[in-house]
Amino acid sequence: MAAKQVLRWGFGALFGAAYLWLGHQAAIANDPPLISLLIGLAPLSTSAVVLAWHSRSVWLQSLCAACLLGMLLNLDFLRSNTAWVYYIQHAGMHTMLGIMFGRTLGKDDATALCARLSSMVYAPPLDAHHLRYARNVTVVWTLYFAGAMVISSLLFFFGPLTLWSVFANLLTPVLIGAIFVVEYLTRRAALPGLKHVSIAHSIRLYREYSERSNKD
Template identity: 45%
Template sequence: MTGLWRTLRLVLLALLGGGYLVMDYLASSSTQPPAYAVLIGAAPLTAGAIAACWNSTFRLPATLLCLGGLLAMVLNLDRLLAHAAWLYFFQHAGIMSGLGIMFGSTLGSHEGALCSRIARVAIAEPLDARYLHYTWKVTLAWTVYFAASALLSLLLFAFAPLASWALFASLLTPLSLGLMFGGEYLIRLRALPGQPHFSIAQTIRSYRQYTQCRDTTE
């Protein structure tokens, strides 16, 4: 019964994810998208912004400011729909740029690289210099990937048809993210034989644990 429930949950998550990507594409590829597509497409970023404000040091003023911004957007929904592509562009390019900065800012040492920190959370035993050198290179690869994605998003939005940019931002970006995760895992198995390894799901859980531990120590 547990296996059946797990399968059903994965199918449901896949359907929800696919539906979100379709809504995201519809909203970002049209100059006059339907309101429901824009609202659904903007939901993850909105939820993330509210969560960030709630967890910030200045919780009350930050949350009130965020809610005020949301109210202003609702009251000017017609203008928002007329410029929905810009909203999605800033969302996509901003996320890619922010992640690139987050990864790139940790490249000062092999031990301090973000992927090295995540690996130390995922693997209980100490990591040797070879492993840390590899995780530093993985951090560099993710930095280059996010920087290239942000630049390509800018170039496509500025010079290509809107549908081409929407295809890249809404569909090709999630696909390339999956390929990056899967490709890195396969390369790691080959580059570090006999070393402890962890799955993609463990990587995500370890990153969450790392951010939680970092937040509690700050």
């Protein structure tokens, strides 16, 4: 691995850790700084803007603009409820992703989301064993997103705020990373004849698929 790539990964890891720690501190603080609120709003707001832009729907774009304006006009109220901002973002994103993965499981194995992603790497049609494996991976991701949303909600409403924040802001990226690693190792054992793509490439594939879905 080249020195520049190591530095790039190192800076990315430091930036990610700082972002997560800032989110954790903002969620449990009684009077968090405004920058913490803006950072908390950024991921969900950016996703909404991108979705509305690619939708080419004037109604959806107008609704998105109205929501952004409403947030800007109520920053003081939102800052006093920063934990709610982070909770809605965490539970909302997991709900959305769970639906995105889960809704592809209703038909045959080839329609499962991870099977579609595999078809972007390997020349279709994929064999039955590969399709079954990809469907099972889709099930795992669906169960993770649903479970994380439920746990996040239970901790937020019934547990200590600090414990919820540790789960939502600090443990969630670790859990997602662990699933990617376990899936990669399992794939190498379950599908030994394939030229396996890296974890980073798997993440890029999902991003490309999301961008295509938003444009359609």
